[in-house]
Every structure is written in structure tokens, then in C-alpha cells.
Amino acid sequence: MPPLQESPFLVDDCLEYHPAFLGQKESGHLLDRFWSELEWEQEDITIFGRTVRQPRLISWYGDPGARYAYSGLVLEPRSWHPALLKLKRQIESFTRHRFNSVLANAYRDGSDSMGWHSDDEKELGPKPFIASLSLGEERRFLLRQKGRKSSGLLLEHGSLLLMKGDCQQRFQHALPKTRRKIGLRINLTFREIRYQAPV
Numbered sequence: 001m002p003p004l005q006e007s008p009f010l011v012d013d014c015l016e017y018h019p020a021f022l023g024q025k026e027s028g029h030l031l032d033r034f035w036s037e038l039e040w041e042q043e044d045i046t047i048f049g050r051t052v053r054q055p056r057l058i059s060w061y062g063d064p065g066a067r068y069a070y071s072g073l074v075l076e077p078r079s080w081h082p083a084l085l086k087l088k089r090q091i092e093s094f095t096r097h098r099f100n101s102v103l104a105n106a107y108r109d110g111s112d113s114m115g116w117h118s119d120d121e122k123e124l125g126p127k128p129f130i131a132s133l134s135l136g137e138e139r140r141f142l143l144r145q146k147g148r149k150s151s152g153l154l155l156e157h158g159s160l161l162l163m164k165g166d167c168q169q170r171f172q173h174a175l176p177k178t179r180r181k182i183g184l185r186i187n188l189t190f191r192e193i194r195y196q197a198p199v
């Protein structure tokens with residue numbers, strides 16, 4: 001694997017994109033395995049006072065105590081799946097950052113999505129370093145500075161996107177729906193919970 005500084009595609013000084021972090025074969029194997037072995041759930045979230053079903057499936061894994069709260073949801077970590085733990089260690093040695101948790105999102109088809117948001121919850125600290133691994137169907141990831149036009153980046157099978165520095169303060173991101181007839185995509189965002197969320 002090439003060293004970090006040689007291969008990345010810098011989208012902004014706070015975003016770094018590595019298109020082929022994992023090989024195609026390994027990525028395909030992990031996609032199948034995570035789809036059948038992670039404990040997927042569809043949760044209700046509350047946005048601007050309205051409660052809706054999340055348009056995707058999620059699962060939260062991490063060290064004991066790595067609790068995460070967003071949009072009215074409180075997620076208690078499941079204990080690490082061995083393949084997630086292996087991937088976490090691989091990403092840690094590549095990025096030289098530590099993670100104690102991962103949010104897995106499964107987008108079953110083009111109608112599953114994620115709305116505009118920043119990962120700026122208090123428990124992640126002021127400048128979180130987030131490593132986002134994509135498996136399966138390619139999807140467009142949108143990024144916008146508050147009040148400005150958005151730009152897009154295609155997140156490929158086996159790619160790793162790093163969000164760091166003041167990325168979450170400056171930008172919002174989203175994964176829009178698509179009319180293309182596509183299948184499953186799984187995204188894993190490795191994070192460090194630094195402060196306990198209230199229960």
C-alpha cells in the first residue's frame with residue numbers, strides 16, 4: 001500500500017480520498033460478510049421535531065462505553081465483529097489515528113440515503129478525524145459549505161475517505177437518493193468517541 005502522502009486525492013485541505021484502499025476482491029468479500037453478519041436495524045430519528053424512519057439500516061460497534069447520540073437516537077456499542085476490528089487496525093496503521101467505534105450504514109438501493117449534516121456531535125470533540133470506508137455500489141457524496149453550492153465526489157468500492165481538521169465545522173455532507181437501478185452499498189465510518197454522551 002502506498003504511503004499516505006503519495007496517493008491521496010485532496011478535495012479540500014480537510015478531505016482526503018484514497019480510491020483503492022482495499023482491493024476489489026477483498027472489498028467484495030467484506031461487503032457480503034458485513035451484510036450477512038452485522039446486526040442491522042432501521043431506527044426512528046427526530047429532525048426539526050419530526051420523527052421519521054431512517055432511510056437506511058445502521059449498526060454501531062465499539063469499545064465498551066463508546067456511546068453515540070444523534071438526531072434523538074442513543075446508540076450503545078455492540079462488541080466488535082472480528083472483521084471490523086481487523087479493518088479498524090488496518091486503517092489505524094495507515095492513518096496513524098486511533099478509533100474506538102464505527103458506524104455502519106447499509107444503503108439497500110438508490111432510495112436509501114443520508115440527508116445534509118455535519119458529524120459535529122459533542123462526544124467526537126472539536127476536530128474529529130473520521131475514516132469512511134465504502135463497499136459495494138458507487139454513490140455520490142455531496143459536500144457544501146453552509147450557504148454555498150454543493151460539489152460531489154464518487155465514493156468507489158474499496159475507497160477510503162478521510163475527514164479531518166475543521167471539516168465538520170466548515171462543511172455539511174450528504175448521500176442523496178439516486179434513480180439508477182442499483183444494489184447494496186455499505187459504508188463504515190470509524191470514529192473516536194472522546195466524551196460520553198448523556199443517556
Ligand SMILES: O=C(O)CCC(=O)C(=O)O
Pocket residue numbers: 103105114119132141155173175187189
Ligand atoms: O455513507 C456515507 O458515505 C456517509 C455516511 C455519513 O456521513 C455518516 O455516517 O455520518
Ligand SMILES: [Mn+2]
Pocket residue numbers: 117118119173
Ligand atoms: Mn456524516
